[in-house]
Amino acid sequence: MNKPILSPEAWAIVEARSHDPFGWLGRHYHSEGGVVIRANKPRAEKMWILPEGDGAVAMQRIEGTDIFEYHWQEGDFDSVYRLKIENIEGHTWEEEDVYRFSPILGEMDLHLIGEGNHFEKYKIMGAHVREHEGVWGVGFSVWAPSADRVSVVGNFNHWDGREHQMRVRGSSGVWELFIPGLREGEVYKFELRAKNGDVFEKADPYAQQMELRPATASVVHYPNAYQWKDDAWVKKRAETQAFDKPMSIYEVHPGSWRRDGGDYINYRDMAHQLVEYCQWMGYTHIELLPITEHPFDGSWGYQTVGYFAPTSRFGTPDDFRYFIDYCHQNSIGVFLDWVPAHFPKDAFGLARFDGTPLYEHSDPRLGEHKDWGTYIFNFGRNEVRNFLIASALFWLDEFHIDGLRVDAVASMLYLDYSREEGEWVPNKYGGRENLEAVEFLKQFNHLVHERFPGAVTMAEESTSWPMVSRPTYLGGLGFTMKWNMGWMNDTLSYFENDPIYRTYHHHQLTFSMVYAFTENFILPFSHDEVVHGKGSMPGKMPGDDWQRFANLRLLYGYMYTHPGKKLQFMGLEFGQWPEWNFDTSLSWDQSNFMPHRGLQLMQRDMNHLYKNVPALHEVDFESGGFQWIDCNDAEHAILSYIRRDKNGGIVVVSLNLTPVPRYGYRLGVPKPGHYREVMNTDSELYGGANIGNAGGVDTDDYGFMDQPHSVTLTLPPLSCVILRPDEE
Template sequence: MNHNTVERLRQAEEGDPFGFLGPHAHGDGVLIRVWLPGADAVDLLTADGESLGAMQLSDPDGLFELRLAQPQRYRLRIHWPGGVQECEDPYSFGPLLGETDLYLFAEGNHRELWRCLGSRPVEHEGVPGVRFAVWAPNAKRVSVVGDFNSWDGRRHPMRLRYPAGIWELFIPRLEAGECYKYEILGQGGVLPLRADPLAQATEMPPATASRVPQAEPFAWQDEQWMSARDKRHGPQAPLAIYELHAGSWQWTQGRPPSWDELADRLIPYVQDLGFTHIELMPIMEHPFGGSWGYQPLSMFAPTARFGSPERFAAFVDRCHRAGIGVILDWVPGHFPNDAHGLAEFDGTALYEYAHPFEGFHPDWNTCIYNLGRTEVHGFMLASALYWLREYHVDGLRVDAVASMLYRDYSREAGQWIPNRHGGRENLEAIEFLQHLNEVVRTEVPGALMIAEESTAWPGVSRPVQEGGLGFTHKWNMGWMNDSLSYIQQDPMFRRHHHHQITFGLHYAFSERFILPISHDEVVHGKRSLLGRMPGDRWQQFANLRLFLALMWTHPGKKLLFMGCEFGQWCEWNHDQQLDWYLLQYPEHAASQALVRELNRLYRGEPALHQLDDRAEGFQWLIGDDARNSVFAWLRHGRDGESLLVVHNFTPQVIDGYRIGVPKAGSWRVLLNTDESRWSGSGAGTQGELHSDAVAAHGQADSLNLQLPPLATLLLRP
């Protein structure tokens, strides 16, 4: 007996337990050793349960031994102070991961990393149990701990697989649902217990343990949606996204809903309003609810706040069967430094950059992923593919891309490290985003990859082969900032801010844009969308209707945050549901009804969506009437269909306003946001009217319109 090894087992410092425990050749037989601190006695059994004899207690702290004449399969009958347990010996099993898995992981290109790392119910060498595997290359020892071993790190130390730095262990007879963590002995001592970076299920926060997931795959029933998704997501298709926070949309019995309860209410609501997709703020498990999910630690696990991973899959499935796409916000740029998380995971900067100028985010007090490390690159690549493949998610909205692209983002001079060329671009992050988007494009056809990118970085939605980042869409933050700034102005002064509407159309076709009015615009003292509007109560609602109509008739796909559709007065609060009681008041119900009508027109009129990203889909008629704060343009479809859009941003009715049109004859008003059914004044042109042979705005014919106050007209020949 090697007394040094026994002492290391006693002190939980043994990094090679398989070199000592389990069956080992001994003379002309085999010696079996087990280390079971706290056990009273251990009997050795055959695989069929017959006794092979009582094991000898060779060390009082828990080392038991028995010599057999020849190797054979065996089981253990362990006598604990509180009962008897029968199971196979974890140290009698061979290695788990194949060489290909280890190679692809080290290369940073394992496309299904969740199938080899983390915990997974499997049958190994004919025995059911759970396989555990975790990357911790600089650890001296890693153990799996949980209720099944009294959270004792001496009980289940793992095998290290060189050179990948992955520790693995098969624990027989363990089942799905078990809570576990990893106890890691770093170079400087034992670290706080770590949750599994590849966990696919977790405990309910504030508890922080990982859970062994279910083995059975979900039985999907969304074949019809998935087979047609590519066409639904094409650049010529309408895309109207309803963004929501699952925990605060609508409560059930005074509490946040489960996934099933959310599906029961949300799906018919979104169908009724005509949105094509929902976008969920991050649902990856996160320790602090006040982060809204934007500081996640489990990049492979749906939060336990709303139910099991299987119920989340069922939620997505129900959305698809109802014709609604599901987009998830996804955060690859940074992670929080909670003690059970990824920060200095094995006692070293493993997932993050080591230097604080690279690895610490000053805005959010978080750690920055070291995407230049192949294993971390592959970890994040696999996370994206996991949601798209395993949960049939239709797209990812990638959070805070600007913070990833620049090494000096939110940093003062002297507080950032240039790249190898001396520049400010984060070359590792750029390479990762390009690789990610290329992999998604080829392996998950039809999936949306949407960048929240707030700078003028060129080619965000341009193909990688053309030097772009390869996203399918980019949030148009410039439009959002300019249009919100404009609409907040008193109408008397809007003439001095006319450029805030016209400027965005200079670059509207440089990317495939989504126009976002997101959660970020209705928090932190910015006020709600309705609360931003100037004027008395009537003017506030009129401005809200006008702004929504501006957004829906402007080039670009649409995204609207929950509550904006019915004019919530208060800022969004993640700790309570929306103010649904407001719908009893006519103005709020009318705002909601207008969004329903805007979506109906947007989806039904090809001119409003077919050429969103192409200049030929848009034509200015009036962009210079700052005195009247009037804008007019044409939207064109592929087959020559044209719609006339006119916005009056003053509270005055303007009579006899002549606008040139490309087609002579009858024109019909499809939308007047000042109609009484929208709680408007009922002013402005309605019904049908005929053009006059009077040239205007470069057109041979024109219409003589009455422009309603603070309102939009939409007309079709």
């Protein structure tokens, strides 16, 4: 059969390679007068036009194609119309003509997208249930500037890319289509045809819901249904998360915190269980390992494909909203781990999205993380930078998240990160700094703090890059806080030593005070310390079981009295023996028995003490909140110091870092009177030997250690003792 005689525009539609199907399909003036209506419908056997208020008008198939048309010879047909379709099995139905609708994106939207300044891009890109020209349906849009053709595919069109071909909006690279009649819950992907003719499917980069893995399609989500009840929390967040407030963060991997048998618990059940536990334990915040959708459980969420979609493993987006809402109603803040440094190479995701390196660099020296097998975002491209910033703002806006912990910041800052000579490309000045990533981080932090007062941004950054947590207007990166990786490494290295050798490593613990106030630090004992063969926390400690857990109680006491906010990974609070395994629940059965129970009770009491005593949290980021009493008693491996609040209130802390009790140990103190022993990690309640000071001590009028007064203490073995003047 000879091919029908069609225009190039028509053949582009027939062969599914059209940039502008609206230029030929739908309603158009005919060159010979009147109006022609054309529709492209694979698998249609017959088709009729249903003009508003009139009967059905039969359309004619263009031979050799799936295109039907009808030409009004006279007059101007301007009526709203629908299509009636009959397939080969004889089934009939009615639907709107997709190609009779005007564009859904405005020129200002496209202008801001091109500039990289559309910070609410998540409200227009992707898939959105909406009313358009009096009809309800779903508007789709996607950025794919190098694609030859883009279609929306799903069950509604038998996953056939010929039927719903999108139009590209000028030079923006944005493709769009409004499909009437679709609704929330519809499963879809984008089918793209690359310049080289390859045809492939991609999940929606802006999808707000995705199928449960191993399925990979996107799901239309309509977020307007959820009714928030956390206004009181949101209004006071700037006060609650101020620098002078306590912040004790419980880091949680939702898939392994607790399971129901071998099954995951859902977001709603998790909310109730976690809130109850965190309130009892005294944590102020929960930080979730990445819940952004990810295909591989073993990545723990750090290889994200859905930057706008909470993972379906634990429920729907509204279930996750409930989780956050419930936490807020019970005065628990929620932080998310967020991963803008890199993304996985999965074929359905962002990688080579339109057949070209779109979100990533084309040069592997700039665009690939060999260690992680992932691609690096091209932070210099407006649309990519905008994509990531919109993702960050989305979680704060649509989900009321209280802050973001940004993963792997060091890998973003340095072009030679984990690369050998010749494997990286210097910046325009010949340096190793990634100038585009620096500007991205500054813009990200500025916008978060400008648009969401009180929201917190935290950098996991392990190098000496200056001013990470200083404002951008002072030349800093603009983060609220930075993880203190140096403190964590030095502290664990010290505590892993047998106490007999600690006298020789004394200043591993004192060194942190040299730089403690150069940044706004969080002290982290995170998931990274109990994976990949590093062992569990009790497994790191030397000695027999009694000494291991005494060391842990001492370690946590030191952590909670050292300047800086606190972060502790789940399971560390009761010292489970196994190394963390993402694929099983924590060993909760162990927390019912000593010495695990004792450690948990000590951590609970320390959390509540930390929250209730201003000297332990009010002045974390300035030197006025800390003073050494004695940092040089290496011989006995004892450290002593003062923590102060804004009004001069104090606590006195003494650490005995050996298993030898010290009796009659004189310690200088700044105020006279009775000092109550508000924490002794050697309490028998915690599994200790119950050596201590009978609840408190009185001062002597004897100056010591450059202090006007002194007390004589009994320091239990491997213990943290905290004293507070009775007057406070």
